[in-house]
Amino acid sequence: MKLSEKIKAIRTAEGLSQKKFCEIIALPIGTLTKYETGLFEPGGNALVKITTHQRFQKYTLWLMTDKTAPEAGQIAPALAHIGPDSTQSGHSEKQIG
Numbered sequence: 001m002k003l004s005e006k007i008k009a010i011r012t013a014e015g016l017s018q019k020k021f022c023e024i025i026a027l028p029i030g031t032l033t034k035y036e037t038g039l040f041e042p043g044g045n046a047l048v049k050i051t052t053h054q055r056f057q058k059y060t061l062w063l064m065t066d067k068t069a070p071e072a073g074q075i076a077p078a079l080a081h082i083g084p085d086s087t088q089s090g091h092s093e094k095q096i097g
Contacts, residue, residue, distance in 0.1 A: 013077030
């Protein structure tokens with residue numbers, strides 16, 4: 001996965017619009033759009049803005065190396081909790097048949 005795709009994955013995992021993401025890390029929205037469309041790959045300055053921000057530090061290892069270390073708080077966006085507490089449906093008490 002390209003860095004540009006990873007940045008988009010982080011943004012969407014956090015439930016952020018492009019505008020809000022850019023406000024958080026002080027990045028021009030036009031620059032982010034170029035990253036996410038694959039027109040440009042992010043440089044060191046953009047990567048530092050993302051990896052040093054408290055909200056996104058948990059993705060640093062994955063962003064830079066494709067690895068995770070959950071025991072150290074380093075996860076991939078797919079492991080970020082953005083959904084409901086439970087993904088299993090409850091069982092009905094009704095008896096059928």
